[in-house]
Amino acid sequence: MAVGTDQLRRDNVAAVLRSLRADGPATRAELAVRTGLAKATVGAIVADLEGAEAVAEGAARAGARGRPGRPVELRGRRHLGLGLELNVDYVAAVVLDLAGEVVQVETRAATPSDREQRLLELARGCLHAHPDARWAGVSLAVPGLVRSDERTVAWAPNLGLDDVDVAARVEAGLAGTAAARCAVRVANDANCASLAELHHGAAAGVSHALYLTGTVGIGAGIVVGGELMRGAAGFAGEVGHIPVGDPEAPCGCGRRGCWEAQIGLAALVPEHLGSADSADPSDPSGSAAADDRSPLALAEDLAAQAAGDPSAAQRLTRLGSDLGLGLTILAGVLDPHVVVLGGYFVPLLDHVLPTARAVLDERLGSRAQVRPELRGSVLGVHAAALGAAEQSLDRLLLDGDLAS
Template sequence: MLRSLRTEGAATRTELARRTGLAKATIGTIVAELGTGGAVSEDQSAPSGRGRPGRPVTLTGESIIGLGFEVNVDYLAAVALDLGGNARISTIRQVESAGPPTIDEVLSLVTEIRDSMLAAGHSIVGATVAVPGLVEHDNRTIAWAPNLGWDNVQLAAKLESALGGTCPVTVDNDANCAALAEASHGVTTDVQHSLYITGTVGIGAGIVQDGRLLRGGAGFAGEVGHMPIGDESSVCGCGRTGCWEASVGLRAMLKAVGMDESETPLSTAVSVAERAAEDAGIRAALAELGTNLGTGLATLATVIDPSVIVLGGYFVPLGQYVVPAAETVLAARLPAADKHLPEIRLSSLGIHAAALGAAEGSLAGVYAGAVSI
């Protein structure tokens, strides 16, 4: 019933019985229980009775919170999402250390958000952390995150301790989380098949089909930044040469335009876009980057056949300079481009996309009935 209210909106008890296939009396019992727990509310002002429309039941759940965090090379992000899909907290922090964030910095942010939510009277039912790397099948262990310098890190256990052992913690890939956020809050709510491309120091992909992530045999699907289709002389953060990421990642872009990185990938790209408006050389460099981007997208689209390709992160402010070249390559390289050409869209969720998707993931146990409220 919670899933029905979230995806299809408010409904009367009769309508909920029709949607779910449950008996109306059962729906009444569930509504009463969920109302006591603060998950739903029933409009008592609406008239009810024989011959009158029923009172609509609405998913509220303001006090039931899922936490989402993103750990990236140069920033940390956090989102606290209530059961109705409303963000109660949305914040970003620049990494204070002279390199990737430390575990202590992550734990400090987690503790701060936890304390804020508990002080406001909220109940935290779960937390998910998005990271730019490979995550083991247990959804708790970071197998390999080269840009963070983390290898076999038991991150979930550390965060559960910081949260006081009161809620489960999972770990997921940042592109996977951002792809889910776009499907539920962003620019792919209208399609069933989408490919999300991160635009940070690393390049990853989240693949969504029929509302579910495609994870692959070991759960490592989407590590597209390490496809060997980049400049063979460029060294990647993974230590190899020729990776796509080394040609189209944030630092590759900055090297191409001769500019320095600022606080976050988005703020950096905004500065580049401002310069590009007046500098033909920078526009040409971005167009070349768009060509390299399109080459990789064409490779992926040939295999995955998405309806929409979403570009996130630093690509968004630079869309007008990068996307046209990528679209040209995509149209030229796809064997059936005349029959189906994926549309390239820019993310609408900003720097918080992965953290928002992580927060959605932390509420999944509630919608699956595995976590009581």
């Protein structure tokens, strides 16, 4: 078979898979209409997909005129994608099947000295838990700038990474596993979380949205016209280090006056995570981690504390104000319909949203500008890993590559 013909066939397979994933089950005739492919072509593709255990035909539809069609639907559990997240104080993994169903979710606390090892242990555990799977890919989300090769972390100050081929490290750690043949892809955590929100969460059906992470670091994923905006070098969304707020507040990146230094978790609960001023210089995370609880657990404790402690309540009001100020700038530039707040912001929504909304309402320049709706993520701390898992399925959904 000629290379051109083979590529065309893979493109057609991908079109059928994407149609089933985006729009749900359909008969072969309906798939032909959806994709614009000939019925005979769709029939041959469906037969091959059945042989690869990627789809199955359901029972004939009752009440249909003529020969009743049998809806084809994705059969997800044979083909899986693995999404990972490496963050300052935790690692996470999500296994996603071809139909978009979450098969497994794991999160572990981590420290600067053991987080890469914990990540690899978590990844290997997920792979071993599904011995019969065909792994479509492995993707890793990190809080930092990722080069266009989708392997090299160009700058991740909270992880102490600077021009490091993190993908190679993960591939070496997965040698000998069922996913050893998969080239690991690396992506920014906020971009991954945005993909998760588009497919599974608070931004579903929204064409213009902004996702804001909430961990030790702060980043954003930008959705324009239903597509993730990556920018000229793929670095769009690095909002944590814009100069908003107290110009003297120290940041984990080594500078002062970053927005992250005002609204990041280390600024909010320095007694647990340490401040940038008091950090151990040998600690590459930029903070002196002293608490192994997750960002969500720390935020939940602070929310409970604010109910009876005026100083804690005042801290959250200030957080809402600083959050609203930065969102005003981003909303003025990007004009999103929706802003999704993720990570540790979620347990604090009742405390910070009223103030953030008031600042947005007051500071946006014109009454004609639409105030974006502020929503909390519903995906939990594993949103970035879930988005990475979505990305790991690209080889099937974009390339139609069903090779085992």
